[in-house]
Amino acid sequence: MPPQVTNVQQREWLFIPALPGLEPAVAAEAEALGLSPRRVEGGVELEGGPGLHQEANLRLRTASRVWLRLGRFPAPDAAALARGLAALPLRPVWDGRSVPRLSVVLHGARFKGPDAVLAAAARAWGLPSVERAGLLDEEPGEGLTLLVRVEGDTCTVSADTSGEPLHRRGYRQEVSRAPLRETLAAGILVLAGYDGVAPLVDPMCGSGTFLIEGAWMSQQRAPGLARPFAFERFPGFDAGAWAACRARAEAQALPAPRAVLRGHDLNAGSLGTARRNARRAGVTLTLERQDVRTLTLPAGLGPGWVVANPPYGKRVGEGEDLPGLYRALGATLRRAFVGWRAAVLVPEEPGLIRALALPGARELPVRNGGLRCRLLLCAL
Known part of the structure; x- marks a missing residue:
């Protein structure tokens, strides 16, 4: 029997990380946009309809990145982890051909280290290997970057929708001696x-x-009007809906x-x-x-x-x-x-x-x- 994976695609569930100390600012911004943020360690969580990740990337000034939750499932061991990864709804964000990159965070998990998670992902998706991503604030690759977070016996998988960190607005091509993000x-x-x-x-x-x-x-x-985002490369990307989203933001400026x-x-x-x-x-x-x-x-x-x-x-x-x-x-x-x-x-x-x-x-x-x-x- 495949594991019961909680599919969050019908209503989007986002994790919005922030620089340490800016979590209240992200929450205040989200509330001003009519959203209902929930403060969590390192940022806020948001829930809403399809396209919420696009609005968050486009409009949030204080967020570091936008992660789209793909699913959550029990993972007490490597076999259960592989079954859960295989059952994830990856089609909207992954073409099945490119090699995804994984950032792995383990908290009290029953795994020897991130390599065990990478091996389980490769088996689950029929790949020779899965590329290891570094720290979550590093430059992303051209393909899909996933965050696999294992806490205790529960695994949560999220897709990076931002690409370059959100402080890259596009205007600051020169910096002074001590730049401020x-x-x-x-x-x-x-x-x-x-x-x-x-x-x-x-x-x-x-x-x-x-x-x-x-x-x-x-x-x-909106701070994201002058830059591209990773979600524009997703197989399920709706260019028309994104153009309408941008047009609304431009009209409000x-x-x-x-x-x-x-x-x-x-x-x-x-x-x-x-x-x-x-x-x-x-x-x-x-x-x-x-x-x-x-x-x-x-x-x-x-x-x-x-x-x-x-x-x-x-x-x-x-x-x-x-x-x-x-x-x-x-x-x-x-x-x-x-x-x-x-x-x-x-x-x-x-x-x-x-x-x-x-x-x-x-x-x-x-x-x-x-x-x-x-x-x-x-x-x-």
Whole structure:
């Protein structure tokens, strides 16, 4: 008897992973889209009708990737695992000819390691072998990438529908010395409560990621409009439905941001990079070379949101007096941004957080490029 596989194709079931600390932002985005997210470890789960994975890829700004659940079944041993894999409804996502890639996660499973899962998959699908995929955030292959997650005696199999990680929007072909992922920048704006209407200022803007993400939020532009996705290569892909989905998103986007977006940086090269990235993103930013220590704003601007990702000293080769830079940034925020709301991403170092001296700041743990950080949120 074949195992009883729970088929989730009639109603799509998605797992949306997020960078550590951004799970609440993904949930908030999904709720704003009229969905009902369920918070789980590492992200959120969504359930909906056919095409939900396309909408999620197209519209979620803070998600890292979109996994489409293909099935869940008991797998107490390798034989049961192979039977369950053979019964999966793979036809909508796999042509049966290419060699799929598998990412394997084992939690308390009765297997010696991922190789046993790969061997079971090869037997189940009549293949000489199955390619091993690396970490889930690595570059995907051209073919199908599956996530096989075994927890205890239960196996859940999901298909990657995104392809390149979702922070690849298509506009950022140049980066500054310490790049910030687009998904992290958008997540920080969501967690800060940015409304897309009030001014947004970045006093240390680098390559302009905060400002471009803020501009697209203000413009109500879907972040995935300018890039391809893995689901477009699925055998069951409906090009007409996808074209209609994209057309709806394009029609909802405003012709220009509603907010004033200003960026400052002492490095002229960074401002040039920000200007070119903004041009590729189709937005216009006000960029001006100013030192954060002496920064001033035009009369009558604000209040709004001020957001910053100051140097950490680990990558950009700043001077030894990093606390001095943080003290100067904090002084500028308290002087020039009275009545504004602030969001500052800093490394998890108490000395630097004290140097900023932001009044009543709430601290949220996040990660930036694998570094433990704190997002400081406060009213100035």
